[in-house]
Amino acid sequence: MRIAIDATAACTPRPTGIGRYTAQLARALDDIGSKISLGTRCSHLHRHRHRLSIPTVNRFWIQEPWWPPLRRPDVVHVTDSRVPRWNSPRVATIHDVVHLLPEDRMSRQISTREFRDKKIASYQAIAADCQRIIAVSETTRRDFLGGVECDPEKVVVVHHGVDPVFQPIEQSKAAEVLAVRGIPTEAIIYVGDLSHRKNIPGIVRGFLAAELGDVPLVIAGEASFGGTGIQELIESEGCGRVRLVGWLGDDVLPSLYSSAKALLYCTHYEGFGLPVLESMACGTPVVVSSRGAAPEIGGDLAESCDPDDPASIAAALHRALGHDRTHRDRARNHALAFDWKSCARQTVEVYRQAIELADGPH
Known part of the structure; x- marks a missing residue:
């Protein structure tokens, strides 16, 4: 299985939640023997020194809205709530979907109206265009399905892991x-x-x-x-x-x-x-x-x-x-009990489901 991952979220000198998820998942996929390649959107060209790098993994640049004319991968995965634009089976990961919640559930405005509308549009596109959607928690899955019209069978929960570096220090x-x-x-x-x-x-x-x-x-x-x-x-x-x-x-x-x-x-x-x-x-x-x-x-x-x-x-x-x-x-x-290799294995199973769905009857 040839897996292309849009790893743009990890192209930052100071990664936080989604960037860390992207990097840890990619490393774990490589560790379990998956054949992955890592793409970065050209909008992050100025941060090229911070591209995610794994010694055994090829990297490429993505010029939106087109993906590069590489040999077609078996599946494409975007980790930061966007829709992959390659003509291959598509998987997207959704993280927090707070913008889908009624605004009165927040005590203060959490983003600009323009950003909120953009996020909601991206969730709707993911629901329509992806064969499978990874939700990082049951809460995310529930709130996504409550705010977007989507086949519930598309949305699969795969929890994050914890890096072994996090252990008690003297x-x-x-x-x-x-x-x-x-x-x-x-x-x-x-x-x-x-x-x-x-x-x-x-x-x-x-x-x-x-x-x-x-x-x-x-x-x-x-x-x-x-x-x-x-x-x-x-x-x-x-x-x-x-x-x-x-x-x-x-x-x-x-x-x-x-x-x-x-x-x-x-x-x-x-x-x-x-x-x-x-x-x-x-x-x-x-x-x-x-x-x-x-x-x-x-x-x-x-x-x-x-x-x-x-x-x-x-x-x-x-x-x-x-x-x-x-x-x-x-x-x-x-x-x-939250392990990145387990996360990677479950993610590979989601890839298989996406491929089977794309190859099946339409």
Whole structure:
């Protein structure tokens, strides 16, 4: 099976959710012996130094709306909610579909109207034009089918994995890694984008409501839509206890998770929520929102809260801080059950289904 993957989402110096998914899936597919090639859209030519590179895998450029005249692959996979334009069996991955939800479910605007309309149009095109659609969680699948007319049999859930790099790091070693960057240890942490959807104001207010003395809140991530006012919020309400440390890579994140007292991840909506599993894999308790996919991914091993209620966030944080070693070990085992090679094998099965459907009667 010849697999062409549009890996544009991984062409960035600072990958986050979709970029990390794309890179990890491609590596796992290569590890299990799949014959893949990796494409990058020419719109990212200026970032050519950051193209995803796997030693044994060929790469190519994509000039939209045309794909290059290579030998036709058996299946084409786009990982960032777009429709592949090659005349081959098509698979697309959908991640969070928050733009399909009624706007009144969000306490604040999460994007421009133009961007929202563009995303909805792309979901409709995926439903119409792809033989198979991968949803990264049951929540994503449910919300996608609730917002777009689509044959339910097309949409298959394949969970992410957790990179083995996420494991408990000895406290002294973690402290050394963080000290180089001026990051405090034994903090409450948040990892992810800084945007309205991520509920940073609610996280800050819930953290402060917990009244944890001199324990700091460390926020690791970069600003996206609605994130430019975060610094002002921190200066006005953070009481000097909130630290912005910017984007962190996998060379630092295991130390951050391992040294933390808890991950505070009470966002308004997630399609999956990799930090939930990464934190658990490092032995650190987790607080999640009662909305989106985070409760699905964390299960009963993460503490749940109302993201709009600081008192609820604070109470959940205190419960998480009370997790004993047995609970943390169970959470770690739960996280380790999410494996990238398993994700790759399930994805190959989705490819087979797409090929069979395209080759079948019309």
